[in-house]
Amino acid sequence: MIGGMKQHPALPLWSIAAPLAGWLLLAGTGLGLPGFYSVLIAAGLLASVLAAVHHAEVVAHRVGEPYGTLVLAVAITVIEVALIVSLMLAGGPATAALARDTVFAAVMIILNGMMGLCLLAGGSRHREQTFGLYGVSASLATLAAIVVLTLVLPNYTTSGAGPTYSPSQLGFIATVSLVLYGTFVLVQTVRHRDYFLPPSADNNEEVHAPPPGKQASLLSAALLLVCLAAVVLLAKSLAPTIEAAVAAAGAPKALVGIIIAAVVLLPEGLAALRAAQANRLQTSLNLALGSALASIGLTIPAVAIVSLATGWTLTLGIDIKSTVLLLLSLLVATLSLGTGRTTVLQGTVHLVLFAVYLFTTIVP
Numbered sequence: 001m002i003g004g005m006k007q008h009p010a011l012p013l014w015s016i017a018a019p020l021a022g023w024l025l026l027a028g029t030g031l032g033l034p035g036f037y038s039v040l041i042a043a044g045l046l047a048s049v050l051a052a053v054h055h056a057e058v059v060a061h062r063v064g065e066p067y068g069t070l071v072l073a074v075a076i077t078v079i080e081v082a083l084i085v086s087l088m089l090a091g092g093p094a095t096a097a098l099a100r101d102t103v104f105a106a107v108m109i110i111l112n113g114m115m116g117l118c119l120l121a122g123g124s125r126h127r128e129q130t131f132g133l134y135g136v137s138a139s140l141a142t143l144a145a146i147v148v149l150t151l152v153l154p155n156y157t158t159s160g161a162g163p164t165y166s167p168s169q170l171g172f173i174a175t176v177s178l179v180l181y182g183t184f185v186l187v188q189t190v191r192h193r194d195y196f197l198p199p200s201a202d203n204n205e206e207v208h209a210p211p212p213g214k215q216a217s218l219l220s221a222a223l224l225l226v227c228l229a230a231v232v233l234l235a236k237s238l239a240p241t242i243e244a245a246v247a248a249a250g251a252p253k254a255l256v257g258i259i260i261a262a263v264v265l266l267p268e269g270l271a272a273l274r275a276a277q278a279n280r281l282q283t284s285l286n287l288a289l290g291s292a293l294a295s296i297g298l299t300i301p302a303v304a305i306v307s308l309a310t311g312w313t314l315t316l317g318i319d320i321k322s323t324v325l326l327l328l329s330l331l332v333a334t335l336s337l338g339t340g341r342t343t344v345l346q347g348t349v350h351l352v353l354f355a356v357y358l359f360t361t362i363v364p
Contacts, residue, residue: 101257163317
């Protein structure tokens with residue numbers, strides 16, 4: 001079960017009320033209400049995200065592991081993709097770098113922020129934690145390949161000017177990303193499922209908790225779609241306020257991508273943190289790395305389709321500073337998770353890298 005959370009026979013009232021409240025808030029966006037209404041929109045957005053993840057967990061528990069972690073990761077990614085695509089269609093060519101900024105932010109948040117908190121919290125409570133090397137190594141290898149091909153290589157191709165791919169290159173890289181992610185999912189769920197199972201899964205009562213009934217699962221599946229739609233539309237209506245606030249603060253536009261990625265990843269980050277605190281580091285790492293893989297492996301093909309269909313140029317290559325931080329993060333993650341044992345030291349190192357990433361984004 002994801003994050004060690006216990007499911008209840010009946011769906012909590014808040015998980016039903018949140019998306020309904022979100023849709024009611026959406027109905028009021030065209031009434032010209034005062035600026036304080038943006039705060040309500042933000043609260044409705046966060047509540048809808050939390051409700052979406054809750055319903056994804058109910059569905060995940062119904063289908064069982066390892067599909068449970070996959071369902072949650074894909075649900076989170078659908079939210080992210082829908083946000084990026086809707087903002088791209090609304091903003092036009094001016095949003096050429098939005099997908100790059102959001103995907104890069106998601107990878108850095110997961111590799112350093114989320115993993116750092118999990119390792120630090122788990123190490124503080126349990127001193128030393130262990131996990132299976134095979135699954136984590138497979139995740140890191142796949143993530144490194146997709147990240148470099150999509151965010152670094154565009155800076156060094158010569159078919160087009162700038163950090164972009166030509167249309168044929170973009171189509172090829174989008175296909176490669178889907179192949180890598182699809183192969184990873186096949187390994188995770190079918191061929192080598194045991195690599196990704198917690199060592200104590202057989203004796204964990206939470207894993208074997210009774211799954212929700214068919215009626216509750218179908219209701220959660222329907223509400224999940226309602227939540228996802230609410231999240232997309234709420235974020236779209238809130239985007240101008242976020243962009244205006246970032247511009248007023250004199251911060252780079254890349255901060256908008258960080259905010260979007262942080263909102264989307266917050267619920268899954270909390271689930272991973274709870275798993276680490278419960279000494280289930282394997283589940284925590286599955287959530288974190290699986291989310292990173294789904295984020296970049298599915299987002300890039302989706303925005304590539306939008307780019308090819310509209311003829312807009314898609315900026316993918318990150319700058320030199322970001323490239324150094326990305327490669328350093330991948331190297332540190334490989335070393336941190338290369339022994340199958342972690343302590344507070346690894347968590348501290350990742351959090352320091354995350355702090356450097358945030359600081360150098362605001363103060364380039």
